Amino acid sequence: MSLPLAGVTVVDFSRILSGPYATMILADLGAAVIKVERPGRGDGARALPPLKDGKSAYFATLNRGKRSIALDFEDETDRALLDRILARADVVVENFRPGVLARHGLDWETLHTRFPALIHASVSGYGQTGPDAKRPSYDAVAQARGGMMAMTGAPGTPARAGGSVAELAGGMFLAHGVLAALYDRARSGTGRRIDVGLLDAQIAMMEQAVTQAAVGPAPEAAGTRHPLIAPSEAVAASDGPFVVSAGTDAQFERLCMCLQLPLSDDPRFVDNAARLAHARLLKRLIEAATLEHPRSYWLSRLTAAGVPCAPIQDMAQVLKDPQLMARNMIVDVLDRFGRATFKAPGNPIKISGMEDRPARPAAPELDGNRADILRWLGDG
Amino acid sequence: MSLPLAGVTVVDFSRILSGPYATMILADLGAAVIKVERPGRGDGARALPPLKDGKSAYFATLNRGKRSIALDFEDETDRALLDRILARADVVVENFRPGVLARHGLDWETLHTRFPALIHASVSGYGQTGPDAKRPSYDAVAQARGGMMAMTGAPGTPARAGGSVAELAGGMFLAHGVLAALYDRARSGTGRRIDVGLLDAQIAMMEQAVTQAAVGPAPEAAGTRHPLIAPSEAVAASDGPFVVSAGTDAQFERLCMCLQLPLSDDPRFVDNAARLAHARLLKRLIEAATLEHPRSYWLSRLTAAGVPCAPIQDMAQVLKDPQLMARNMIVDVLDRFGRATFKAPGNPIKISGMEDRPARPAAPELDGNRADILRWLGDG
Known part of the structure; x- marks a missing residue:
């Protein structure tokens, strides 16, 4: 062809x-x-x-x-x-x-x-x-x-x-x-x-910021946090931050299982809207677990469990990424x-x-x- | 049609x-x-x-x-x-x-x-x-x-x-x-x-980060600064920051004229490569001038002189932008x-x-x- x-x-x-x-x-x-x-x-x-x-x-x-x-x-x-x-x-x-x-x-x-x-x-x-x-x-x-x-x-x-x-x-x-x-x-x-x-x-x-601003309240910059999904941001492991993004209830349940956090029945975290409303608290609870081990530990566990996650790679690491x-x-x-x-x-x-x-x-x-x-x- | x-x-x-x-x-x-x-x-x-x-x-x-x-x-x-x-x-x-x-x-x-x-x-x-x-x-x-x-x-x-x-x-x-x-x-x-x-x-x-990282040195995050053009970043006016981006020598000369800064013959600022090497110093010199007046003053003067510049608009401002x-x-x-x-x-x-x-x-x-x-x- x-x-x-x-x-x-x-x-x-x-x-x-x-x-x-x-x-x-x-x-x-x-x-x-x-x-x-x-x-x-x-x-x-x-x-x-x-x-x-x-x-x-x-x-x-x-x-x-x-x-x-x-x-x-x-x-x-x-x-x-x-x-x-x-x-x-x-x-x-x-x-x-x-x-x-x-x-x-x-x-x-x-x-x-x-x-x-x-x-x-x-x-x-x-x-x-x-x-x-x-x-x-x-x-x-x-x-x-x-x-x-x-x-x-x-x-x-x-x-x-x-x-x-x-x-x-x-x-x-x-x-x-x-x-x-x-x-x-x-x-x-x-x-x-x-x-x-x-x-x-x-x-x-x-696209989402225009829509959000028109409905109100207007969104603001939030570091690594996603404006509409929680949890979706950088969290601290013992040796530095990595990104976790659990966009569905099933992914959030698997995340909680990996972290041994009994949160998935908590009404504050029962669905994405609830998690988004309590995103700051949720990050603290997640980090209380993730700070116990290094990034590599969490990335391999979360990957095996099917939870979307990634290292925060610099450009030198990007150039050697096996998937790329x-x-x-x-x-x-x-x-x-x-x-x-x-x-x-x-x-x-x-x-x-x-x-x-x-x-x-x-x-x-x-x-x-x-x-x-x-x-x-x-x-x- | x-x-x-x-x-x-x-x-x-x-x-x-x-x-x-x-x-x-x-x-x-x-x-x-x-x-x-x-x-x-x-x-x-x-x-x-x-x-x-x-x-x-x-x-x-x-x-x-x-x-x-x-x-x-x-x-x-x-x-x-x-x-x-x-x-x-x-x-x-x-x-x-x-x-x-x-x-x-x-x-x-x-x-x-x-x-x-x-x-x-x-x-x-x-x-x-x-x-x-x-x-x-x-x-x-x-x-x-x-x-x-x-x-x-x-x-x-x-x-x-x-x-x-x-x-x-x-x-x-x-x-x-x-x-x-x-x-x-x-x-x-x-x-x-x-x-x-x-x-x-x-x-x-x-695109530019991949290329730069491979040639070295790998680029790093730099706030509002552009990695390859100087000056191109947020600078402080008396009431807050705005962005100026002078990508050509002619634009830089016009910027200097507006700011009444006698820099365009200075060998440290004679072309983009030189300005990039002295970007931190250049920002200080520019801000020594821009801090004297509010953003609106500079945006209208620089616009009239054909220097690329913009306010840092939040989404509420974006929704009312006359050009948009x-x-x-x-x-x-x-x-x-x-x-x-x-x-x-x-x-x-x-x-x-x-x-x-x-x-x-x-x-x-x-x-x-x-x-x-x-x-x-x-x-x-």
Whole structure:
């Protein structure tokens, strides 16, 4: 079987994170991605730390397996070449601030008139509409304004979720839009315009907090505690914390059995709503038991009993996690000589008939695939 | 224009969050979703707090506009009915633990033999393979094991990202897989199997942390600070913190101008790498200026100067944010009489020709659409 997106060509004007993450997902599903970069420095992510042998690990990860051509939107020869690329492409992805592409005659309206089947996908800080559409933004700005920071960390001490969740969610929703538009175009023959904002994407990741805030009382940051399930948080063993999350009555009963705690008939803990109302007390009672033994003792006992639990792993531990190894979720990014250089997250979308390779081709040099691309256009 | 997924029917066995979030995305794009629930209690999310007039706000949000039929997998009549539904469906979505569906003859292998065009999408705690495949999990477990908790919060005090980012990312990647398989099936005629694990999804959201940890030094939790961009964090104004994120040299220069700080020629702050190396010092210098005035003063000045910045909004503020209002990102969920009941996040995927409705139909009553579904099958 071929890759699900075999034959799909994506022209990618996007830089840094949200757009490149979307096109990485599409590339992992089989699309051919052509990065169109500005001559000279190219994608700003090429300079982001950490560097190894002068190459950005960050850039290498997000752009693995894509091709690159450097084109100046203002140069006549380059524009003619870009038009020929667009005429053969299925999708264009961009994350400029709204209005920038219009200055170059590359906005949706213009491109849709010229190439009616082309899908045009935009991700920007605030989306293409609304009072703040033209403002610049980044992940941290979206996390702050979108409620994620206030909901994260200890109460009263806002924290950033430890990954760029707003930018990545923006890229993920953009990829949904592109995929839905590709499916639709197979029937209609016409391309659509996708418009995603990082702030919108952040809100869409706050589903329970939005709902809770509207019903009241508004939820607050609560360390490791889950807002709607109890017990679900970090508890202390003799040598440090681990996470236990007993979402069903049966799991809670098994937890109590493991801890030799006679709680499951107590009316204060009889169902999740009752446990949630007494979550602070419940944590103390659990810890009175768990403090007696180290984490490894509890993790193996709880695992054997079918109670959801986990160590709080740092990134060094994550890189060696046997389940992640078995799932091919830490892959090697190769250099152009085929040598392993960087580690990167693998593809979380496993699909039958689609090979899940343990290594990925290198990210392109700036303008490194001009000759290939000319050949593909028939100039080779 | 019709909705991109018009005509697509999704049969949804999934419960609580990750699967229902995936089918909510598909429903927002135009798919018809039939929830198949166990008789009696149905989806466990129907009981999750907060409740309003006896209805779960959580369930109402995630299941808006879907239809429900209650079927017992072990009952012969129900099974015959389910088979007729599956024969007419395009996609089946489920989030049981691996092995559960096989006991009912509803696993991928069996269904693929009987219905070769049916796409089968599974999301589970650890995916369908690997040593931990059969273990139960939840969002908190995936966040802990996948590195998110250790990377979030103040150094040494792990925190949960304040939204169920692992479960939601699992649902989002599942939706990517379904959409890619639908596109592919339009050419091949054959369905595929999608397999997503919450732990895998969590890792895929840690892209920069995985890369950094492998190159070294491994990143650590840093409150509101961004690991690769400086300045990008919360800084103190006279009345509390706000977030500023100057990702480019030009933005940093404009920030310095607003703060009347003569730093942009200082070699310690000359580019992002230098600023990152001196991030703690830089924060002090910035705060020496920002502490002189309240947040509103700085937010309006920095906004006018084009420096990315934001207030740290709590959920009550988020619900009234004018940009989110303008983007239709806080929608009403109606009851079956058409009255507004709950607020929920809107659809972040804006697509041309697709109406972005400010209100959404109610979530179904358990078994509330049996008659409709029978009519659709031709029994009406």
